[in-house]
Amino acid sequence: MDETDEQLMRRFQRGEARAFETLMLRHRTPIHAFLLRLTGERTRAEDLTQETFLRLVKGAAGWEPRAAVRTWLYTIARNLAADAARRQVFRATEWLDAPAADGERPRYAPAATGPAPDQAAEAAELRPRLEAALAALPAEQREVFLLREHAGLSFAEIAGATGVNENTVKSRMRYALLALRQRLAADGLVAAQAPPGSPTP
Amino acid sequence: MTDHPRTDQLADLALGLLEPAEARALEAHAAGCAACRDELAALRQTRQLLAGLPPLTAPERGAAVVLAAARQAAEAAGAARRPWWAAPRWLAGGAVGLAGAAALAVLLLRVSPPPTMFGEPEPAPARAALQVATPPALPAAPVAAQVAAQGAGPVEAASDQASAATAAGERERPARRAARPTAVAVGAPQAVTPAPAAESVRAKAGPAPMAEALAAPAGASAPTAAIASSAGSSEAPGDLSEARPLAEAKRLGGAPAAPRGAALMKAEAVADRDDGPPCRLVLDAGGKVIGRVRQGRYPGPEGEVSLTVEERYRADGRLSGASVLVGDRRIAVGEAEVAAGRLEPLPGVRLAPSAAEAARAPPRCRP
Numbered sequence: 126m127d128e129t130d131e132q133l134m135r136r137f138q139r140g141e142a143r144a145f146e147t148l149m150l151r152h153r154t155p156i157h158a159f160l161l162r163l164t165g166e167r168t169r170a171e172d173l174t175q176e177t178f179l180r181l182v183k184g185a186a187g188w189e190p191r192a193a194v195r196t197w198l199y200t201i202a203r204n205l206a207a208d209a210a211r212r213q214v215f216r217a218t219e220w221l222d223a224p225a226a227d228g229e230r231p232r233y234a235p236a237a238t239g240p241a242p243d244q245a246a247e248a249a250e251l252r253p254r255l256e257a258a259l260a261a262l263p264a265e266q267r268e269v270f271l272l273r274e275h276a277g278l279s280f281a282e283i284a285g286a287t288g289v290n291e292n293t294v295k296s297r298m299r300y301a302l303l304a305l306r307q308r309l310a311a312d313g314l315v316a317a318q319a320p321p322g323s324p325t326p
Numbered sequence: 327m328t329d330h331p332r333t334d335q336l337a338d339l340a341l342g343l344l345e346p347a348e349a350r351a352l353e354a355h356a357a358g359c360a361a362c363r364d365e366l367a368a369l370r371q372t373r374q375l376l377a378g379l380p381p382l383t384a385p386e387r388g389a390a391v392v393l394a395a396a397r398q399a400a401e402a403a404g405a406a407r408r409p410w411w412a413a414p415r416w417l418a419g420g421a422v423g424l425a426g427a428a429a430l431a432v433l434l435l436r437v438s439p440p441p442t443m444f445g446e447p448e449p450a451p452a453r454a455a456l457q458v459a460t461p462p463a464l465p466a467a468p469v470a471a472q473v474a475a476q477g478a479g480p481v482e483a484a485s486d487q488a489s490a491a492t493a494a495g496e497r498e499r500p501a502r503r504a505a506r507p508t509a510v511a512v513g514a515p516q517a518v519t520p521a522p523a524a525e526s527v528r529a530k531a532g533p534a535p536m537a538e539a540l541a542a543p544a545g546a547s548a549p550t551a552a553i554a555s556s557a558g559s560s561e562a563p564g565d566l567s568e569a570r571p572l573a574e575a576k577r578l579g580g581a582p583a584a585p586r587g588a589a590l591m592k593a594e595a596v597a598d599r600d601d602g603p604p605c606r607l608v609l610d611a612g613g614k615v616i617g618r619v620r621q622g623r624y625p626g627p628e629g630e631v632s633l634t635v636e637e638r639y640r641a642d643g644r645l646s647g648a649s650v651l652v653g654d655r656r657i658a659v660g661e662a663e664v665a666a667g668r669l670e671p672l673p674g675v676r677l678a679p680s681a682a683e684a685a686r687a688p689p690r691c692r693p
Contacts, residue, residue, distance in 0.1 A: 157384035175388030
C-alpha cells in the first residue's frame with residue numbers, strides 16, 4: 126500500500142529522510158520529463174530538476190497538509206524554468222547553441238530511445254515526431270499542455286502554478302491541442318482537417 | 327444544430343472542457359456529420375498520441391546531493407529537538423567550514439553518464455562504470471567510491487585525498503581548515519539492499535548512484551556522517567600532517583583494489599567568475615574539459631560552493647588558476663599547483679586536456 130505524497134511529506138517533516146527519498150523517487154522522472162520538454166534543453170532540465178527537489182527540501186517545513194505536494198512540485202519546477210528562461214535573455218547564448226565539445230547535442234533533439242520491445246518499431250518512428258510537435262508549441266501553451274496532460278494537474282491548479290486565470294489556462298490548452306492537431310496532420314499522423322464549409326452528408 | 331460547430335468548440339469537447347449539455351449537443355451533431363466526426367476523432371487522437379509519450383528518465387546526477395540535503399535536514403530534526411527547518415546552517419545559506427577541496431570534490435563528481443533520451447548510443451550506467459574504471463591512465467581512481475566499497479573506512483581515506491588537494495590549494499593561506507570528505511555524490515557500493523529499480527543495473531556491474539543513495543540508511547551513511555562531522559570542525563585547527571602529498575593520494579587511488587562498479591563518468595566544475603556570468607565546466611574522467619559551460623552555483627549540502635576560474639584557460643587548455651569559494655571564504659588555487667599536477671580538484675580528474683582538444687574547442691565562460 127503506497128503512502129500518499131502528503132503522508133510522506135509529513136513523515137519527512139518529522140525527520141524521516143526515507144520518506145523524502147520515496148517522494149523523490151516517485152516524482153523525479155516525471156518532473157524531469159516536464160522540465161526537459163518545457164525548456165527543451167537537457168542540461169538545464171537536469172539542473173532544474175535538482176533545484177526543484179532542493180527547494181522541496183528547503184520548503185518542506187513550511188508545507189501544510191492541505192497543499193498537494195505534486196502541485197507544489199510542479200509549481201516550483203515551472204517557476205524555476207520560467208526564471209531560467211528570463212535570465213537567458215540577458216545572457217550570451219552562444220554556449221547554449223554551440224555544439225558541445227563531446228559531441229553531445231546541445232539542444233533538445235528528441236530521438237527515439239528505449240521503447241518497449243513490443244512496440245519498438247512503431248514508437249521509434251512516432252516518438253520524435255510527437256516530441257517535435259510538442260516542442261513547436263509556444264512556451265505558454267506547452268507548459269499548460271504538459272501540466273494538464275502529463276502531470277495531470279487540474280485547470281485550477283495550473284492556473285495557480287502559472288499565475289494566470291483559469292479561463293486563460295483553458296484557452297491555452299485549446300490552442301495547444303489545435304496546434305498539435307495541425308502539426309500531426311501535416312506530419313501525416315492524424316487525418317487532415319476537412320476544408321471549411323464542406324457539406325454535411 | 328444546423329451550423330457546424332467551430333473547431334475550437336470541438337477542441338473543447340475533446341478536452342472535456344464543455345458543460346454536459348453543450349457537450350451532448352456537439353456529440354449529437356458530430357454523430358450525424360462526417361466532417362465534424364472526423365475532426366473530433368482527429369483531435370482526440372492527437373491528445374491520445376501525445377499522452378502516450380513516455381516520461382524521460384531523469385539522470386542520476388544531482389540526486390545524491392538532494393538526498394544528502396534531505397538527510398541532513400531530517401537528521402537535524404531528530405537530533406536537536408527543535409524545529410528542523412531552523413537547523414542546518416547550510417540551509418540558511420551560511421558558510422559551512424568545509425575545506426574547499428573536499429566540498430569541491432563532491433561537486434566535481436558526476437556519478438552517472440548522461441541520460442539516454444537523445445538517441446545517442448550512450449552507455450548504460452553500469453557499462454559506463456566499467457569503461458571508466460578500465461583506463462590505466464586514470465591518475466587517481468575515484469577514491470571515495472573505492473574506499474566506500476571497502477565498507478569500513480571510507481571517511482579516513484577520502485579525507486586523505488581531500489586533505490591533500492586542500493593543502494596544496496591553501497599554501498598561501500595561514501588559516502587552515504580541516505578537510506573532510508563529503509562523498510555525497512559518489513555512488514559508493516555499500517552493503518545495502520538495492521532499490522528495486524536499480525536491481526538490473528547492479529546485477530550487471532555496479533551501483534546505480536541514485537539507488538545507492540536511496541538504499542543507504544538515513545543518518546547512517548558515510549556521506550551524512552561526513553557532513554555531520556564537518557559541521558563542528560570548521561574552525562578547528564587543521565592537522566596539516568593529515569595532508570599527504572597528492573602522490574600518495576594517487577597511489578591510494580590507483581591501488582589494485584580498483585573501484586569496482588564505481589561510476590565516475592564525468593566531472594563538473596562550477597565556475598563563478600567575478601567578471602562574468604558563472605559557468606560550469608564539464609570534465610571527463612580523464613580531466614579533459616569536454617563541454618558545457620553553464621551558469622549557476624551549486625547549492626549542495628555544504629552550502630553554496632563554486633569554483634572560481636580566474637584565468638580560465640591558457641592556450642594549452644590547462645586550468646591556469648582557480649579558487650574555491652566556500653561560503654564567503656575563498657581558497658586560492660595556484661596556477662603552479664595545477665600546472666605541476668600537485669593539485670587535483672577531484673580524484674581521478676586532471677585539469678589537463680590535450681592541446682589539440684583545447685584548440686579545437688576551447689572551453690570558455692564568456693560574459
